[in-house]
Amino acid sequence: MKQLLALVLIILSVPSFASKSEDLPENRPNRKAKTLTVMTYNIHHCNPPSAGTKIDVDAIARVITKEKPDFVALQEVDVNTERSGKGRHQAQELARLTGMHFFFSKAIDHQGGDYGVAVLSRFPILDSIRFALPVDPVLGGEPRTFAGVTAEIGRGKKVIFGSTHLDLKEPNRLTQSELIVKHFETSNLPLILGGDFNALPDSRVMQYLDQHFVRSCQTCAPTIPVNKPNRTIDFILYKPGDTIKTLSTKVIDEQYASDHLPVVVKLQVK
Template sequence: MIALLPGVPAWAQVQGQIIKVLSYNIHHGENTNGQQDIAGIANVILATNPDLVALQEVDSCTNRVQKKDLLKELAAQTGMYIYFGKSMSHDGGSYGNGILSRYPIEHMYTIPLPAKGEGEPRCAAVVKVKLPGDSLLQFASTHLDHLENPAGRMAQADKLLKHFSKDSLPLILAGDLNAEPSSPEISALTSIFIDASEKLGPTWPADTPTQKLDYVLLRPSSQWNVVNALVLQETVASDHRPVICELLLK
């Protein structure tokens, strides 16, 4: 069962735009029973009713998902706008990060991230969405290197820092960063971002999580308040637990 966040306090409702964000590594739609179950991921999204969703480990038309486009299937089940950022070609199709948005997408692009050693190609999928009132917000979904050696993650974090550090639009960067909060990679990112998920516990593995790998990061700090943040007690749909944050954009 998924626990929903408490109601937003009245003071938050009148001071800015409340945005609910979900970050979820969906393990190419394979649940912890080894079954393809994209409906299980859709149920998490529908139950939590987010405005923006950052997805990692998304397959597009690969053989292992029977040539299905997972992001389009989720769009059909949730009624949200989508963008797929390709990290690499894989198994007859593509593999990367996805975004679902309740807000219209005005612009979309992919940032290739550098690989080191035996690391896989990685990317950040980025969209600019139009909020009620016509203001713009940037939202990015990323998945950093998984190797024990942090060199790849550091190079990828540096690329993200250089790309976003001079951008004036408010930004949410969410995803599986494959690093613990005390790591140099997270310290580098939080030099310009605030961690909306800072007080949350472990997110992986889903059944009995021991490591915090999934994050929601914000900038600039002057434009954001964190209203609520939660690791959902979902143990079957993927090998990661989803993270959801309610944010106030001032």
């Protein structure tokens, strides 16, 4: 009897290596991966093209709210301009209406106020950065800017999300793209960039950016004009590597709120 009891105790003390297949490391779900929904949207200073001079911030907010994004890259944002209303900060108002945080970066003075790009974030903004993008003085062009935020999307997991709007002239777009790449080339954080690049998918600008970023789609649906769109110039990009991968990309068929269609992308971030 004593020998039998001793044998039972020995068996109980030995760790069991027989486990369910789902408990094996190769079969466990990646609990560290997080799905993000991101959007880029040129909002035409919240002026629906079919509505004359009307400013309809609520219309843009409804488009954003319906998609429930974690981050939004906004272009053509007015702050305290005459056309949009003195004392009216469109990025701040959109943040309030969508329940998000915001960061605005001014590109130019406009009608007594500011005009530029912005970022909306579902997560608290830990840090922010803005910088001007170069314009060749000989070629001329409208000054452009970059807005970026750092946010913690999970415990100890941070990303940089940026918004930009490149110039209409290709040489300026190239130098502007080069500055963005250079600015973040030493960063170890995942970088996601949304914007109106004013560049077609096979342009020199996008070919250059393809050397440093991954597009969320290779055959991307048109984003402009909103009625019978025939050109793709709005994109979501991210730094290459095994940290981020695209789950889906779609262009929203919203023809009232702006003169661009918004792009919504689902990403998996490890």
